[in-house]
Amino acid sequence: MYHYDEYDHALVQDRVAQFRRQVERRLAGELTEDQFRPLRLMNGLYLQLHAYMLRIAIPYGTLDARQMRKLAYIARRYDKGYGHFTTRHNMQFNWPKLEETPDILAELASVEMHAIQTSGNCIRNVTSDQYAGAAEGEIEDPRIWCEIIRQWSTLHPEFSFLPRKFKIAVTGSEADRAAVKVHDIGLIMRRDGAGQAGFEVIVGGGLGRTPFIGKTIRPFLPKEDLLSYLEAILRVYNQLGRRDNKFKARIKVTVHETGAEEFTRLVEAEWLQIKDSALKLPKQEVDRIARHFEPPAFRVLSKTAPATEARIARDRDFAAWVRHNVAAHKVSGYAIANISLKPIGKPPGDATAEQMDVVADLADAFSFGEIRVTHAQNLVLPHVERDRLPELYDRLAAAGLAASNIGLISDIIACPGLDYCSLANARSIPIAERITERFADRDRLELIGEMQIKSSGCINACGHHHVGHIGILGVDRKGEEHYQVQIGGSASEDAALGRILGRGFSADEVVDVVEKIVDTYLAHRNAGETFIETYRRIGQDPFKERVYGAA
Amino acid sequence: MALLESRTDGPALVEDRFVRLADDAALPAEGAVLVSLVRFEKERAALLARKAPLGVWLASNQTPAAISNELDRLALVALDFPVFSDGRAFSSARLLRERYGYKGELRAIGDVLCEQLPFMLRSGFDTFEMKSPKALEEFRAVVGEVRVVYQPTGDGRATAIDRRLGRR
Amino acid sequence: MGEEVEDMDQVVIANRLSDGLVVFLAAAPGSLQGEWKLRLEQASVASDDARAQELLALGVAAARQEQKVIEPYLIEVERTAEGLRPTLYRERIRCQGPTVRTDLGKQAEAREV
Numbered sequence: 001m002y003h004y005d006e007y008d009h010a011l012v013q014d015r016v017a018q019f020r021r022q023v024e025r026r027l028a029g030e031l032t033e034d035q036f037r038p039l040r041l042m043n044g045l046y047l048q049l050h051a052y053m054l055r056i057a058i059p060y061g062t063l064d065a066r067q068m069r070k071l072a073y074i075a076r077r078y079d080k081g082y083g084h085f086t087t088r089h090n091m092q093f094n095w096p097k098l099e100e101t102p103d104i105l106a107e108l109a110s111v112e113m114h115a116i117q118t119s120g121n122c123i124r125n126v127t128s129d130q131y132a133g134a135a136e137g138e139i140e141d142p143r144i145w146c147e148i149i150r151q152w153s154t155l156h157p158e159f160s161f162l163p164r165k166f167k168i169a170v171t172g173s174e175a176d177r178a179a180v181k182v183h184d185i186g187l188i189m190r191r192d193g194a195g196q197a198g199f200e201v202i203v204g205g206g207l208g209r210t211p212f213i214g215k216t217i218r219p220f221l222p223k224e225d226l227l228s229y230l231e232a233i234l235r236v237y238n239q240l241g242r243r244d245n246k247f248k249a250r251i252k253v254t255v256h257e258t259g260a261e262e263f264t265r266l267v268e269a270e271w272l273q274i275k276d277s278a279l280k281l282p283k284q285e286v287d288r289i290a291r292h293f294e295p296p297a298f299r300v301l302s303k304t305a306p307a308t309e310a311r312i313a314r315d316r317d318f319a320a321w322v323r324h325n326v327a328a329h330k331v332s333g334y335a336i337a338n339i340s341l342k343p344i345g346k347p348p349g350d351a352t353a354e355q356m357d358v359v360a361d362l363a364d365a366f367s368f369g370e371i372r373v374t375h376a377q378n379l380v381l382p383h384v385e386r387d388r389l390p391e392l393y394d395r396l397a398a399a400g401l402a403a404s405n406i407g408l409i410s411d412i413i414a415c416p417g418l419d420y421c422s423l424a425n426a427r428s429i430p431i432a433e434r435i436t437e438r439f440a441d442r443d444r445l446e447l448i449g450e451m452q453i454k455s456s457g458c459i460n461a462c463g464h465h466h467v468g469h470i471g472i473l474g475v476d477r478k479g480e481e482h483y484q485v486q487i488g489g490s491a492s493e494d495a496a497l498g499r500i501l502g503r504g505f506s507a508d509e510v511v512d513v514v515e516k517i518v519d520t521y522l523a524h525r526n527a528g529e530t531f532i533e534t535y536r537r538i539g540q541d542p543f544k545e546r547v548y549g550a551a
Numbered sequence: 552m553a554l555l556e557s558r559t560d561g562p563a564l565v566e567d568r569f570v571r572l573a574d575d576a577a578l579p580a581e582g583a584v585l586v587s588l589v590r591f592e593k594e595r596a597a598l599l600a601r602k603a604p605l606g607v608w609l610a611s612n613q614t615p616a617a618i619s620n621e622l623d624r625l626a627l628v629a630l631d632f633p634v635f636s637d638g639r640a641f642s643s644a645r646l647l648r649e650r651y652g653y654k655g656e657l658r659a660i661g662d663v664l665c666e667q668l669p670f671m672l673r674s675g676f677d678t679f680e681m682k683s684p685k686a687l688e689e690f691r692a693v694v695g696e697v698r699v700v701y702q703p704t705g706d707g708r709a710t711a712i713d714r715r716l717g718r719r
Numbered sequence: 720m721g722e723e724v725e726d727m728d729q730v731v732i733a734n735r736l737s738d739g740l741v742v743f744l745a746a747a748p749g750s751l752q753g754e755w756k757l758r759l760e761q762a763s764v765a766s767d768d769a770r771a772q773e774l775l776a777l778g779v780a781a782a783r784q785e786q787k788v789i790e791p792y793l794i795e796v797e798r799t800a801e802g803l804r805p806t807l808y809r810e811r812i813r814c815q816g817p818t819v820r821t822d823l824g825k826q827a828e829a830r831e832v
């Protein structure tokens with residue numbers, strides 16, 4: 001993974017010193033809250049329902065054991081012993097003190113981490129494929145380009161006061177694990193006719209109040225032109241994006257209102273002007289960054305994994321864990337191990353300091369010290385020897401980290417909702433907890449198969465409810481928590497937005513509704529069909545009938 | 552209101568030699584004036600015929616392309632920040648400097664947030680209308696606070712990449 | 720909402736600047752000095768609108784002058800057998816802590832007291 005050089009270090013350290021001075025001025029009363037708010041937000045510090053919340057970037061979801069230990073330390077020393085992994089490669093601490101935030105940022109800087117641009121109307125933490133560098137079928141490790149984008153977007157002088165926040169996602173393979181089509185800019189690595197690697201550029205996707213699937217504005221962009229092209233898009237958006245209405249300020253609306261064709265024309269015209277500027281990436285610099293992402297020293301291993309196979313044969317729980325949590329690795333004899341942060345009846349994405357420490361130790365022992373965080377709020381050990389999976393599993397189980405449900409119905413994405421978030425209309429976590437409890441039975445879980453439930457506490461859609469197979473949205477109805485349910489969304493290559501089922505439900509009803517939807521699927525599915533496949537074949541009506549009764 | 556100028560030897564408080572004219576105010580016979588784009592377009596000939604320096608200010612929704620052919624006749628272009636969070640003028644400034652080659656005074660007016668000064672400098676502004684009585688101290692405190700820049704802009708500062716490659 | 724409602728009372732709620740924790744204003748009628756308390760039970764309760772506005776004005780002025788709290792505003796509370804209780808569920812959660820972590824926040828501290 002990438003390691004800071006002296007310049008990266010200097011920037012982050014200067015930034016900490018700057019924030020320390022700003023906090024001192026605020027505490028001394030020299031800055032008012034109105035003056036201070038934009039400054040703290042630039043450093044990821046929010047004020048939530050119960051306390052401040054600090055959002056820390058985990059750039060493109062990669063971190064090492066040392067960094068994970070630091071997060072554990074911060075959780076213990078400065079917070080209440082736990083942290084929350086979000087849907088955007090961030091970690092949130094829910095109880096930091098303002099007075100101590102500069103110290104927390106200094107701790108983070110010591111392990112090459114920061115909270116810069118995790119908030120505000122700027123280019124946010126760039127996100128990527130959690131299997132980058134480990135999965136089959138990758139054109140290049142997308143993190144090389146993520147790091148290049150991270151640096152370019154950090155304290156960008158022109159694009160720090162955009163109409164609205166701006167999110168970029170990059171994937172290096174056809175299998176889209178980064179939901180690139182629902183980002184402001186999505187980049188998919190492609191090869192042109194001559195076999196050169198580059199990017200398909202997708203613009204204007206996004207969730208929230210008016211969800212859109214992004215549009216391809218350039219099928220192929222040479223790699224060295226990445227930054228000039230991004231700068232052209234951002235410049236057009238910065239000038240054209242609406243500033244009169246917060247709900248229409250995202251680039252998806254700009255693209256929609258301008259028309260994708262006209263928007264593309266404007267970007268291309270701007271790009272022509274700056275294409276050959278200093279933004280053209282020097283090969284030397286790309287190579288320098290790429291060297292940081294060279295594969296670790298994989299051992300030459302045999303294809304067979306006798307210990308793992310034997311355990312699978314005799315241990316049903318282990319077999320389930322391997323089936324659901326382990327993915328194929330590009331190197332023979334290795335596997336990708338997912339660590340589910342979705343145990344039954346617990347807040348999705350939360351991890352205790354002890355669990356973080358355990359994961360760090362396991363990363364050192366099994367995965368070259370490497371860890372990934374996923375947009376589904378789980379963790380990944382990307383490079384595990386396949387025959388050591390039993391050993392890993394046992395250690396995960398001892399720490400309460402062996403839930404075998406990746407991609408299944410209890411692997412729910414949920415935003416913090418009204419338990420923490422000041423913008424929320426309704427709680428999100430308790431709904432998720434109750435659904436996992438309802439579907440706790442392993443046989444039933446297996447029977448249902450691949451299923452994504454996503455839940456947000458308000459229309460901001462941090463829980464990505466629009467692209468859940470089943471999406472749940474908390475709304476406020478006459479001062480009571482209320483939930484809208486939609487079905488048919490997808491965040492993968494076949495990205496689609498779900499459609500609202502009908503009138504909403506109380507918190508007590510919503511779990512039953514999910515169960516009815518699942519039962520409808522089970523009753524209608526053909527052999528081997530997933531939920532989303534069945535839904536696409538039979539449409540919404542059978543689900544509606546089951547949930548609301550015959551029309 | 553203080554006017555701050557960034558010079559090679561540091562910031563200085565300077566006197567504003569321009570009078571900002573309302574669109575309906577009478578045009579004085581003498582003295583430097585700053586007018587809106589609307590007024591400039593309407594009274595172009597009369598304004599350019601005067602012997603005194605002329606400035607035009609652009610609202611944040613007005614594109615600098617509108618004056619790109621007049622720049623050698625302007626002594627001042629001012630870009631307005633109606634609220635600090637409206638960042639359109641950052642793009643306008645870069646376009647004026649880097650695309651249209653404007654060399655004269657480029658002023659930030661309106662809601663200029665002290666913490667934005669480094670970004671403004673990088674985008675090509677060289678004077679700043681600031682409300683705070685401690686503008687000079689604030690400028691010194693924030694400018695140069697972060698020693699590294701990643702983005703090449705018209706200010707010509709060596710970026711991290713330049714320094715890594717030993718280009719500068 | 721609850722059937723035990725007797726009266727529509729209000730208190731001033733805010734976040735403390737230094738650590739962000741939720742605090743409530745306590746001030747005697749007519750007083751120009753208020754104190755920010757961590758527990759809802761310690762808040763001054765306004766039972767009419769004039770008193771509520773007086774409390775709010777005091778809270779806002781204190782927030783501006785002392786810069787010790789952020790965003791003071793009024794919430795409605797009701798008197799129940801267990802004490803004061805905000806009428807809106809959002810404010811109830813603010814006054815208690817996350818419902819999914821009953822070991823944290825004011826609900827946990829209240830048990831310790």
Ligand code: SF4
Pocket residue numbers: 415416417418421422423424425428456457458459460461462463
């Ligand atoms: S979706 Fe709404 S409630 Fe949930 S975290 Fe985002 S802003 Fe908060």
